[in-house]
Amino acid sequence: KNEVEQSPQNLTAQEGEFITINCSYSVGISALHWLQQHPGGGIVSLFMLSSGKKKHGRLIATINIQEKHSSLHITASHPRDSAVYICAVRSDRTSGSRLTFGEGTQLTVNP
Amino acid sequence: ETGVTQSPTHLIKTRGQQVTLRCSSQSGHNTVSWYQQALGQGPQFIFQYYREEENGRGNFPPRFSGLQFPNYSSELNVNALELDDSALYLCASSLGSDTQYFGPGTRLTVL
Numbered sequence: 614k615n616e617v618e619q620s621p622q623n624l625t626a627q628e629g630e631f632i633t634i635n636c637s638y639s640v641g642i643s644a645l646h647w648l649q650q651h652p653g654g655g656i657v658s659l660f661m662l663s664s665g666k667k668k669h670g671r672l673i674a675t676i677n678i679q680e681k682h683s684s685l686h687i688t689a690s691h692p693r694d695s696a697v698y699i700c701a702v703r704s705d706r707t708s709g710s711r712l713t714f715g716e717g718t719q720l721t722v723n724p
Numbered sequence: 725e726t727g728v729t730q731s732p733t734h735l736i737k738t739r740g741q742q743v744t745l746r747c748s749s750q751s752g753h754n755t756v757s758w759y760q761q762a763l764g765q766g767p768q769f770i771f772q773y774y775r776e777e778e779n780g781r782g783n784f785p786p787r788f789s790g791l792q793f794p795n796y797s798s799e800l801n802v803n804a805l806e807l808d809d810s811a812l813y814l815c816a817s818s819l820g821s822d823t824q825y826f827g828p829g830t831r832l833t834v835l
Contacts, residue, residue, distance in 0.1 A: 646824075654812045654814070655829065713769065
């Protein structure tokens with residue numbers, strides 16, 4: 614079992630829909646990241662969370678430390694949101710800032 | 725644009741050869757992490773360098789080695805290439821354990 618599990622693996626939505634991507638992890642963490650990867654490989658960091666909730670534009674990320682669970686929400690989705698969304702955690706048991714990644718959620722938003 | 729650059733963009737090698745990949749950190753960052761991302765999977769941590777010293781290593785064999793230079797740029801070297809080494813190699817720079825900023829990646833194909 615991976616230390617970081619994401620669901621769903623694939624998600625197709627219509628433009629304007631509200632989208633939720635989930636991430637569960639099994640280790641103690643000091644931070645959780647949500648990342649966006651477009652075709653071609655470039656990765657952009659969306660959020661880094663250690664508690665509570667963060668919002669940036671149409672994106673909202675929440676984390677529940679007790680339940681070891683985080684969600685990424687996209688409101689009013691748009692075709693340009695189509696990408697792979699990856700959850701990654703920084704364990705509180707390892708030195709440095711190494712990240713352990715989930716396998717990603719492929720999001721496709723149709724016009 | 726994250727300010728993190730990688731070279732080359734693409735590379736084709738044959739089994740048994742050696743390869744060097746390069747990463748230039750974002751200005752002011754002293755930490756570089758390297759990740760391997762096989763097709764359809766999340767990135768896997770290779771190692772991290774902090775102020776020119778290795779600061780954590782993932783489950784990769786010794787033929788994967790690295791360097792960090794005084795200007796905090798970094799190299800990833802892979803000896804005796806195997807077919808399974810074909811992947812996208814990502815570097816990420818950060819200031820200590822703060823948010824990591826990813827480069828665009830180097831896609832390595834081993835034939």
